[in-house]
Amino acid sequence: MNIVVCVKPVNDEINPFDECALECALSIPGAHVTVISMGRPQTADILKPLTRLGVARAILLTDSAFAGADTLATSYALSLAVKRLNPDMVICGRQSIDGDTAQVGPCLSRMLGFSLITNVMKVHRIGREVLCTTRVGKESASLPALLTVERINKLRFPSIRAKTGEVEVWNAGDINADTNRCGAKGSPTRVLQVYESTLGKRRCRFIPPSDLPGLIEAARNREISGIDYARSSKRLDEVWIVGVELMEIAQSIAQNVRVIEKESPEKISRLAKHHNPEAILWNADLWGRRNAPVAAAILETGLCADCIHLETDGERLYMYRPAYGGSLMAKIECRTHPQMATVRTTMEATNDVIVSGGKGVADCFDLLRGFAERTGAEMGASRGLVDMGLAPYEMQVGLTGRSVNPRVYIACGISGAIQHTCAIEQVGTVIAVNTNRHARIFEYADYGIICDVREIL
Secondary structure (H helix, E strand, C coil): CCEEECCEECEEEECHHHHHHHHHHHHHCCCEEEEEECCCCCHHHHHHHHHHHHEEEEEECCCCHHHHCHHHHHHHHHHHHHHCCCCCCCECCCCCCCCCCHHHHHHHHHHHEEEEEEEECCCCEEEEEEEEEEEEEEEECCCCCCEECCEEEEECCCCCCCCCCCCCCEECCCCCCCHHHCCCCCCCCEEEEEECCCCCCCCCCEHHHHHHHHHHHHCCCCCCCCCCECCCCCCCEEEEEEHHHHHHHHHHCCCCCCEEHHHHHHHHHHHHHCCCCCEEECCCCCCHHHHHHHHHHHCCCCCEECCCCEECCCCEEEEEEEEEHEEEEEEEEEEECCEEEECCCCCCCHHHHHEECCCCCCCCHHHHHHHHHHHHCCECCHHHHHCCCCCCHHEECCCCCCEEECEEEEECCCCCHHHHHHHCCCCEEEEEECCCCCCCCHHHEEEEEEEHHEEEC
């Protein structure tokens, strides 16, 4: 079983999701594992330690022609290198922690002609096909296949006697790359501006635990505002949306909106090639994040991920999205047609109050459920609690879960990682309960309670 693992260096370390992908590959009995990365020559120093873990080959793609590549150009270069290796399977991390786009894996699968399974939580069996548990249930695919994995494990340590191997270096010529499709030159998306994001920050007022019941009732009666997706009065002539969820958003930037059914990206791409729409918007849910990159690879066009604001001058679409987990905001344009984006939508809460738990309530999660029932609230959870198996994925609130907009959101034992707070920006009133007064969650809360969660449960 020949397996290629794609890894990306982030801040001079291997991207955490890619570490999980590598551990997944190394755990498969009899696997011949090759690691491949694209970066500066210095990246070889980051790859070398991986050769002590049981990696058979480590390959670095480095060339000035690769510099400044977006997800499409990155996928193109990787696809040429992977084709030279002719593996049975490719495993990638679901996304990188700097870009958070989750696009390279699906794009690469299309360029390779491989079957695709995304959001893998566990690999069960590999034969003529691979069987996995994913975020949405069990899925199987015939080989050759590409998997994108979640943060489901920890990368092993090398044995004491393990020796360091060499890193092979390949340039654009070695993989017969068309340099017009590489790097900044071959990238249809371009970052126009990057600035610090203060989105979602609030002024926190600390209150005693005894004030909580009255505060919940008062906050339940407050009105909350919707999402302001558009930032300009001019509009494009026509925008396509995949599914009806983005109708209101599309109407804010387009004179005419055409709804496309959620079918295969191949079929949607054929329609787009025939009609040549100005822009196509996809919902940034699991389905959209899996299929939109495949369509981008087919159409050889740019795709901006997880947009939260859109702007147009009547001709071009300008897309705003969080980067580095939400700490930065980037303004991006797509220089090819159709201009495409996945747009983050807020899931309407089934209740006006959500009580959400993090790792801080891991040992009393049943008590939190009881509190939610007494309060008449819906349950939510952080990714940490879901990854521990204490809450189902459907409860997960965050960048890799769902965004919510209840009137009241009570965050219990949640530290306030960027990946979580970016999903509660549209909440009416945020109440945070944590023992640590300096926890980041208080920067994104209207009210804070400093106590052990058990005091309110």
